[in-house]
Amino acid sequence: MKILILNGNPSEKGKEIDGYIERLAGGIKNAGHTVQVFTLRDMKITPCLGCFDCWVKTPGLCSIKDDAVEIAKTFITADHVIFCSPLLMGFVSSVLKNAMDRKLPLIHPHLEEIEGEVHHKKRYDKYPLLSFLLEKEEGTDEEDLSIVTDIFRRESINLRSALGFVHVTDTPVKEMLNELGIH
Amino acid sequence: MNLVFINGSPRTTKSNTGKLMDRFLRGFQETAGNTFDQEYLFKHRKYFGQLVEKFAAAENVIIGFPLYVDAMPGSVKEFIEALEPLTGRKNLPALGFVVQCGFPETAHLRFVARYCEKLARRLGCQPLGSILKGGCEGLDVQPDFLKAKYFSSFYAIGAHFGKTGNFDETLLKKLAHPEHLKAENMLQLIPFINQGLWDAQMEKNNVLDKSFDRPLLP
Numbered sequence A: 001m002k003i004l005i006l007n008g009n010p011s012e013k014g015k016e017i018d019g020y021i022e023r024l025a026g027g028i029k030n031a032g033h034t035v036q037v038f039t040l041r042d043m044k045i046t047p048c049l050g051c052f053d054c055w056v057k058t059p060g061l062c063s064i065k066d067d068a069v070e071i072a073k074t075f076i077t078a079d080h081v082i083f084c085s086p087l088l089m090g091f092v093s094s095v096l097k098n099a100m101d102r103k104l105p106l107i108h109p110h111l112e113e114i115e116g117e118v119h120h121k122k123r124y125d126k127y128p129l130l131s132f133l134l135e136k137e138e139g140t141d142e143e144d145l146s147i148v149t150d151i152f153r154r155e156s157i158n159l160r161s162a163l164g165f166v167h168v169t170d171t172p173v174k175e176m177l178n179e180l181g182i183h
Numbered sequence B: 001m002n003l004v005f006i007n008g009s010p011r012t013t014k015s016n017t018g019k020l021m022d023r024f025l026r027g028f029q030e031t032a033g034n035t036f037d038q039e040y041l042f043k044h045r046k047y048f049g050q051l052v053e054k055f056a057a058a059e060n061v062i063i064g065f066p067l068y069v070d071a072m073p074g075s076v077k078e079f080i081e082a083l084e085p086l087t088g089r090k091n092l093p094a095l096g097f098v099v100q101c102g103f104p105e106t107a108h109l110r111f112v113a114r115y116c117e118k119l120a121r122r123l124g125c126q127p128l129g130s131i132l133k134g135g136c137e138g139l140d141v142q143p144d145f146l147k148a149k150y151f152s153s154f155y156a157i158g159a160h161f162g163k164t165g166n167f168d169e170t171l172l173k174k175l176a177h178p179e180h181l182k183a184e185n186m187l188q189l190i191p192f193i194n195q196g197l198w199d200a201q202m203e204k205n206n207v208l209d210k211s212f213d214r215p216l217l218p
Helices: A017-030 A068-077 A094-101 A142-158 A173-179 B016-028 B049-057 B074-082 B106-123 B144-164 B169-176 B183-204
Strands: A002-007 A034-039 A080-086 A107-114 A117-122 A129-135 A163-168 B002-007 B035-040 B060-066 B094-100 B127-133
Touching: A002 A017, A002 A068, A017 A034, A017 A080, A017 A129, A017 A173, A034 A068, A080 A094, A094 B074, A107 B183, A117 A142, A117 B183, A129 A142, A142 A163, A142 B106, A163 A173, B002 B016, B002 B049, B016 B035, B016 B060, B016 B094, B016 B144, B035 B049, B049 B074, B060 B074, B060 B127, B094 B106, B106 B127, B127 B144, B127 B169, B144 B169
Parallel strands: A002 A034, A002 A080, A080 A129, A129 A163, B002 B035, B002 B060, B060 B094, B094 B127
Antiparallel strands: A107 A117
16 A cells, blocks of 8 residues: 655644654554655645636646645555644644645646536546644644645545545554554 | 624635625625725734634624645634634624635535535534635636636625625525536637646646646656
């Protein structure tokens, strides 16, 4: 299995998620699977400009040439992608969100009906399963987790994937590995 | 009444969000004495300090953005993170949102609207609610009667807000229509958007034959 981990922690200080990701990646590797970790804060990821060049000028390719291209390439060949971020003001970090916005070239502008709603067509045959690992912030409550989980489910539909799991860093690494199908 | 409208579209002055809010702001000015400032969030990305101060000092703030991957654009999230130090401060503005998307159904926007509402409460701002509208991509090429409908709704919501300081629920509901599409409308609309909006642009750029290219495969 090929697993991609996107670490969206904006700062290496003061959060426990970096250490968690290290243990998680170690566990995946030890079980003989392939894992790649991108630490987004160390990469150059320009925000999506909404120019739609990736749909109407250079189909499938973003007009911005930065590290998001490498991420998109790895993303589309992975079996499972885990988006990781501390919650900041109740949502994933802007560092991670900017990387997620740059996934637009992976889908097609054409719309089609999926379960009574309009969504975009696939560009590729296969998309990875999407999961989320979050670290709670001060004041994180059930409502926050329900809001982000519902948004993640929508994002999974629109990236033509499915939502795997949404966990917080309170979950033992072993349990996460079990859910990834790694024993 | 004073209003700061923060346009969070990465397209800045050429945004659909701005075109719609332009009508809202005209309506808002119907009431004598009302004043507004418009700020383009994307232009403040290098340093948000000034915009954060403006937010803190305002009476009312509306943040507008297009839906990006089912939520706010990453650049708008950058600004939201910059607002964190204001959390719980006294006399923060009343805070509302305007969110639009290309999907024809407004239902796509209900999820991020829950986040927006919670964000207002997290900061300690009086929540004004969210103005939500689907079907807004390619406003320039949409039929005039549709545009006129959107624009008059935005004008009416702005005029009501200018008078009362609230978003009118009935007007919001009218604007949000269609929340979902009926099967027969979907069948009609999908080819209209696929060919009329997207294929037409690809054809103009001579890349229609590359439409379904997969350039990122190894």
